Amino acid sequence: MTEQSPLLTVRDLKVWFDVKRPGAMPWTPVDKLKAVDGVSFDLKPGETLGIVGESGCGKSTLARAVMRMVPTEAGQALWLGQDLLEMSKREMRAHRKEMQMIFQDPLASLDPRMTIGQIVAEPLKTHFPGLSTPEVKDHVREVLDRVGILPNMINRYPHEFSGGQCQRIGIARALIVKPRLIICDEPVSALDVSIQAQVINLLMELQEELGLSLIFIAHDLSVVKHISDRVMVLYLGNVAEISEASQLYRSPGHPYTEALISAVPIPDPQAEREKEVMLLDRDLPSPLNPPSGCVFRTRCPIAEERCGQSRPPLKDLGKGQQVACHLR
Amino acid sequence: MTDKLVQPFSQKRTAELAENLSAGGEVKGRSLWADARRRFVANRAAMASVVVLVLIFAFSLFGDHVTQFDNETIDWDVMGSVKELGAPSLTNGHWFGFDESGRDLYARVVQGSRISLSVGLVGAFIAVMVGTLYGSVAGFVGGRVDGVMMRLVDIFMSIPYMFVLILLLVVFGRSISMLFVGIGLTAWLDMSRIVRGQTLSLKNREFVEAAVAIGVPTHRIILRHIVPNLLGVVVVYATLLVPQMILTESFISFLGLGVQEPDTSWGALISEGVKSMNYGTLWQLAFPLCFFVITIFCFFFIGDGLRDALDPKDR
Numbered sequence: 001m002t003e004q005s006p007l008l009t010v011r012d013l014k015v016w017f018d019v020k021r022p023g024a025m026p027w028t029p030v031d032k033l034k035a036v037d038g039v040s041f042d043l044k045p046g047e048t049l050g051i052v053g054e055s056g057c058g059k060s061t062l063a064r065a066v067m068r069m070v071p072t073e074a075g076q077a078l079w080l081g082q083d084l085l086e087m088s089k090r091e092m093r094a095h096r097k098e099m100q101m102i103f104q105d106p107l108a109s110l111d112p113r114m115t116i117g118q119i120v121a122e123p124l125k126t127h128f129p130g131l132s133t134p135e136v137k138d139h140v141r142e143v144l145d146r147v148g149i150l151p152n153m154i155n156r157y158p159h160e161f162s163g164g165q166c167q168r169i170g171i172a173r174a175l176i177v178k179p180r181l182i183i184c185d186e187p188v189s190a191l192d193v194s195i196q197a198q199v200i201n202l203l204m205e206l207q208e209e210l211g212l213s214l215i216f217i218a219h220d221l222s223v224v225k226h227i228s229d230r231v232m233v234l235y236l237g238n239v240a241e242i243s244e245a246s247q248l249y250r251s252p253g254h255p256y257t258e259a260l261i262s263a264v265p266i267p268d269p270q271a272e273r274e275k276e277v278m279l280l281d282r283d284l285p286s287p288l289n290p291p292s293g294c295v296f297r298t299r300c301p302i303a304e305e306r307c308g309q310s311r312p313p314l315k316d317l318g319k320g321q322q323v324a325c326h327l328r
Numbered sequence: 329m330t331d332k333l334v335q336p337f338s339q340k341r342t343a344e345l346a347e348n349l350s351a352g353g354e355v356k357g358r359s360l361w362a363d364a365r366r367r368f369v370a371n372r373a374a375m376a377s378v379v380v381l382v383l384i385f386a387f388s389l390f391g392d393h394v395t396q397f398d399n400e401t402i403d404w405d406v407m408g409s410v411k412e413l414g415a416p417s418l419t420n421g422h423w424f425g426f427d428e429s430g431r432d433l434y435a436r437v438v439q440g441s442r443i444s445l446s447v448g449l450v451g452a453f454i455a456v457m458v459g460t461l462y463g464s465v466a467g468f469v470g471g472r473v474d475g476v477m478m479r480l481v482d483i484f485m486s487i488p489y490m491f492v493l494i495l496l497l498v499v500f501g502r503s504i505s506m507l508f509v510g511i512g513l514t515a516w517l518d519m520s521r522i523v524r525g526q527t528l529s530l531k532n533r534e535f536v537e538a539a540v541a542i543g544v545p546t547h548r549i550i551l552r553h554i555v556p557n558l559l560g561v562v563v564v565y566a567t568l569l570v571p572q573m574i575l576t577e578s579f580i581s582f583l584g585l586g587v588q589e590p591d592t593s594w595g596a597l598i599s600e601g602v603k604s605m606n607y608g609t610l611w612q613l614a615f616p617l618c619f620f621v622i623t624i625f626c627f628f629f630i631g632d633g634l635r636d637a638l639d640p641k642d643r
């Protein structure tokens with residue numbers, strides 16, 4: 001597994017947005033919102049990378065930047081060695097069938113005016129315009145069947161399905177072009193807990209069956225625990241930690257990861273009562289004006305003086321654990 | 329939201345569903361359009377308005393075949409003494425009576441309806457086409473283009489349009505085509521704003537994002553995803569625009585600047601009716617006014633019904 005060359009390599013990716021201060025004159029310089037500020041990671045074929053962080057930490061923006069849905073400031077995103085960010089629109093379009101995306105709000109990500117048959121067929125029609133209508137229909141039925149939607153429902157509309165079913169339809173839409181990577185942008189956070197598990201299991205099954213790579217975005221660690229091989233923790237557009245999942249849960253390297261893990265409820269009530277929750281008291285600082293040095297400084301329980309002076313680089317702690325902290 | 333989800337599973341539907349499932353057939357879905365149609369048909373005021381409006385359209389198109397009189401012949405006997413001889417009567421066939429110059433008022437109203445309705449429809453059509461195109465381009469392209477396009481609309485909007493319209497008619501002469509152009513040119517401004525707003529909000533919806541992620545080309549996104557979801561608003565606004573057009577035309581004609589003799593419109597007829605009100609020939613005012621008011625009300629009811637039907641969240 002380790003010798004395999006990565007499917008996707010992201011290097012020092014930066015996504016900055018221009019933000020106008022309210023009431024600003026047209027000529028005043030705009031503020032830069034550093035949504036993603038220098039993120040690097042590798043993704044191997046068949047691997048699942050979980051990306052975790054509070055809302056506003058740039059995890060969705062990171063995914064959209066790789067998909068070229070938001071403009072990037074700097075950095076590279078290499079797909080099998082080719083930089084996606086340098087490609088022309090036409091080249092990029094050809095690559096889009098290899099990477100698909102699943103969205104947070106299952107209902108909102110399906111066009112309300114189209115039947116689910118049309119919705120699921122859309123990627124196929126876009127990337128394989130030569131297919132005849134019956135062929136398309138066969139594919140649609142097959143893939144719907146695979147995700148657990150009765151194929152005779154293809155003439156129904158999204159609003160006639162439940163949230164979990166809509167997410168299955170979203171998965172079917174992503175699967176139909178046989179991609180190698182699926183980016184799941186908080187695919188279960190809008191769903192009931194019982195349905196969350198079903199959807200995650202479905203994704204894991206599909207991954208096993210088709211050898212997919214997954215990037216699985218979530219805002220808490222408990223959701224990505226079962227599905228991820230490795231987990232990346234983001235804080236204010238910076239990587240706090242990238243580790244093998246088992247290692248990360250056993251011994252979190254970064255103080256922020258520790259705080260996130262302590263927030264995950266333990267199923268045993270006795271243990272739950274006794275455990276110490278590390279509370280992050282202050283609010284998330286504004287990404288418009290991030291703290292100097294280590295961005296986690298303002299909320300870090302063990303911060304020292306040098307934390308404010310320089311940004312901590314990602315350090316390899318061994319056992320597949322990389323942490324950005326001066327004290328580790 | 330919840331009642332929307334619960335509704336489909338009424339007992340009848342469940343039974344239907346079960347039947348379909350066992351038969352292995354494809355279940356037919358309820359599109360949002362079908363939903364909207366059902367809600368619209370259930371709206372009594374709107375449905376009644378549709379019926380009345382159809383009758384008025386039929387009247388304006390075929391009304392002249394029913395009577396033996398045309399709208400030009402002047403009955404010289406009646407002319408000087410309209411009050412005594414020209415009242416509406418079923419026996420002599422002049423159902424609406426005579427107008428001030430001794431012409432059959434029924435035929436005149438048919439003629440006026442034709443012009444008023446076509447001004448309304450054509451004017452609204454121009455406004456909707458121009459406004460939708462302009463607004464969706466501004467909204468979808470965004471950025472500086474959007475800024476320039478919308479500031480331009482702001483500038484146009486700040487000019488009192490009635491003033492411009494009157495000026496146009498005075499300078500270029502009074503003709504129906506000038507009226508079309510003038511009304512159409514000013515009415516698209518609101519439309520373009522509404523459409524732009526809608527496009528902006530659609531652009532950020534997840535299903536459009538999803539289409540971008542899939543790699544659907546931009547023009548297909550606009551045609552397959554943006555426009556169909558825009559259509560509801562456009563349709564509603566268009567229905568409300570028609571009466572507005574008719575009102576504008578009537579007002580202009582009432583001032584004597586609109587259509588010219590021998591052509592006529594509801595506004596011109598009402599204007600004549602008002603002038604002769606003092607002579608006691610009230611029917612000359614009453615008939616065109618009735619048609620005018622009823623039509624305007626019908627359009628408003630239909631527009632309301634459509635809005636409720638297409639956007640149930642707003643109720």
Ligand code: SF4
Binds near residue numbers: 296312327
């Ligand atoms: S570098 Fe300092 S502030 Fe940042 S996480 Fe480590 S200890 Fe905390």
